[in-house]
Amino acid sequence: MPQKVRVGVRSRARQKSGQEGTRNRMARGRQIDSRQVSKTGRQQGSPSPHVSRARTVALGESPHQASLGGWERGQQVRSGPPEEGRVEERVELTVGVDVSKETLEVSIRPLLKRFSVPNDPGGHDKLVRALVDQPICRVVLEATGGYEAEAALALGRASLPVCIVNPRQVRDFKKSTGQLAKTDVIDADVLAHFGEAIRPEVRPLPDDAVIELSALVARRRQLVEMRTAEINRLEKRPITAIAKRIRGHIAWLEKEIGRVEDDLDRTIKSSPLFSKKSAALSAVEGIGPRTSACLLAELPELGRLNRRQIAALVGLAPYARDSGTQGGRRHISGGRGYVRAQLYMATVTAIRCNPPIRSFHARLVSAGKPGNVAMIACARKLLTILNAILRTGSRWNSQCVAAA
Numbered sequence: 001m002p003q004k005v006r007v008g009v010r011s012r013a014r015q016k017s018g019q020e021g022t023r024n025r026m027a028r029g030r031q032i033d034s035r036q037v038s039k040t041g042r043q044q045g046s047p048s049p050h051v052s053r054a055r056t057v058a059l060g061e062s063p064h065q066a067s068l069g070g071w072e073r074g075q076q077v078r079s080g081p082p083e084e085g086r087v088e089e090r091v092e093l094t095v096g097v098d099v100s101k102e103t104l105e106v107s108i109r110p111l112l113k114r115f116s117v118p119n120d121p122g123g124h125d126k127l128v129r130a131l132v133d134q135p136i137c138r139v140v141l142e143a144t145g146g147y148e149a150e151a152a153l154a155l156g157r158a159s160l161p162v163c164i165v166n167p168r169q170v171r172d173f174k175k176s177t178g179q180l181a182k183t184d185v186i187d188a189d190v191l192a193h194f195g196e197a198i199r200p201e202v203r204p205l206p207d208d209a210v211i212e213l214s215a216l217v218a219r220r221r222q223l224v225e226m227r228t229a230e231i232n233r234l235e236k237r238p239i240t241a242i243a244k245r246i247r248g249h250i251a252w253l254e255k256e257i258g259r260v261e262d263d264l265d266r267t268i269k270s271s272p273l274f275s276k277k278s279a280a281l282s283a284v285e286g287i288g289p290r291t292s293a294c295l296l297a298e299l300p301e302l303g304r305l306n307r308r309q310i311a312a313l314v315g316l317a318p319y320a321r322d323s324g325t326q327g328g329r330r331h332i333s334g335g336r337g338y339v340r341a342q343l344y345m346a347t348v349t350a351i352r353c354n355p356p357i358r359s360f361h362a363r364l365v366s367a368g369k370p371g372n373v374a375m376i377a378c379a380r381k382l383l384t385i386l387n388a389i390l391r392t393g394s395r396w397n398s399q400c401v402a403a404a
Helices: 002-044 121-131 149-157 167-176 184-198 208-235 240-270 272-282 289-298 307-314 337-353 355-366 371-392 398-403
Strands: 055-058 076-079 093-099 103-109 113-118 136-142 162-165
Touching: 093 184, 103 121, 103 184, 113 121, 113 184, 121 149, 136 149, 136 184, 149 162, 162 167, 162 184, 167 184, 208 240, 208 272, 208 289, 240 272, 240 289, 272 289, 272 371, 289 337, 307 337, 307 371, 337 355, 337 371, 355 371
Parallel strands: 093 136, 136 162
Antiparallel strands: 055 076, 093 103, 103 113
16 A cells, blocks of 8 residues: 555656646747747747748738739748758749730739739730749730730740640639629639639640631631621522622632632742741642641641540540440530631531542441541541641651551
């Protein structure tokens, strides 16, 4: 019995000694924290007692007070004492730019900084000056039918990583976050969040020659569509006075189409790269000068990707639909519609005059494939042949079919 008492005394003494040691360590920790807090408060001008781990971030403002003039480029804040031998972390920024006809709404994550600039050359210069010295990993814009082009080019010339994304993808991403409201500021925030979460690929912007060629191809497409609309109106047999004016307009459109085509030929011949690629593409039966011009302008990735990537980019890749009772049939989806339409018409000609494509089509039809399935497969085959020709730099022959 006395031995048990002595053991209990030692146990209580050891416990008391441990508690005193713990209190001493906590006191020393509070002294160190207080020195760190006072140092951090003097650096930031804030009495906040919060101490975070050492990291270097760009200085941002409150979203309610942010303005372009209030963000000093290159300014940084260091919170916490730097430890010897530690490499300081630099936060990468993602920028979302919502484009409208008059303004550009800008949102920067993770700073949650927002500002607005005009959508004109002066506003573009102001935007570039605000972003050029910052650790930007990508600047995300939506394809808005041309309003984003000048801003994207200004950012690209400043060597900023620009991503022009499909609006449908951003819209679906916004729905997945549960965001139902729609304003320009919210759209800019969603674009920045989309870029931060999805990290779309940064692709090089087209040069001035490709931009000029694309403008001519687009103008010819617009004129052809107007001519088709006028021809359809004339078939409805309007009154004599209206029919006369429609015929006059059709004649003017045909002359204008001819002038644009002359400009296209002149632009292609004046560029050694364009003329070489156009000659290589036009050597394939079924590819005419208008189709080759469309491919050069609207599909500059031709020859740089593999056959699966280029087919998916144009919208000729079959995607599985095996869920539920859909029967497992493959369907094409997305892609560049105008390029796909041009290739479809080229495939119609190639089936008649291009022996490899003609035999491939006949084999598919004899195997019981529907007509539209056989046509899409032939268009994809023709596209992969063209891609192989530009990728390998070879001339059109049967070896290109094997390489495709």
